[in-house]
Amino acid sequence: MGSTTKNNINVVAKTQLITSLALLTLCATAEAERGAPNPAVPAAPLNLPKTGRIAVSDFKSLHWSMGNGSFQAQGDVVVAFRPLPPVGTVGKLDPAFGLTLLKAASVDYSTDKGTVKASGGLRLINPDANFRGETLDFNLIKQTGVVTDAKLTSLLFKMEGKRIEVKDKHAFELQDGSFTTCDDKNPDYKITAKSLTYNP
Secondary structure, three states, X not given: OEEEOOOEEEEEOOHHHHHHHOOEEEEOOOHHHHOOOOOOOOOOOEEOOOEEEEEEEEXXXXXXXXXXXXXXXXXXXXXXXXXXXXXXXXOEEOOXXXXXXXXXXXXXXXXXXXXXXXXXXXXXXXXXXXXXXXXXXXXXXXXXXXXXXXXXXXXXXXXXXXEEEEOHHHOEEEEEEEEEOOOOOOOOOOEEEEEEEEOO
């Protein structure tokens, strides 16, 4: 079913075996859960994540590096990432950094940087918005990155275009596309632009 090398495991699963493989959980940093909060260290009211827990499922093939937790997966891959607050803090995690779900035909995740590259009919759902696109280069910890041939839907607006970049502080930069705050399928108005930046 798979071959084992010193630092890597290759797993190839047939479609009917996917449900039995169910969910492979990879901890980006095990110490994040084992570390007890230190009451002597004052915590900020809200924390920014520095690590998280990632799980991958519904893959047809998976190459997982046991050394650092990075992986490459193919199939109707589903990735779930949940950020964790920094070790030793007692404050709540900033609610803007919640569960992120990704579905794509090909996914390449790097633990070192917390980044994921994906392609093939992808869909990304995070606390900010719902994305659809062709390719993705995204930092799961910082919640920043780029989606190409992208459509974005949020509670406040919609945008679609050749490229959408998610920037720090929940700003969005659109290239060669359109923007509207209207919910209708045929919006009352939309702005078409070569370049447009949305700052909340």
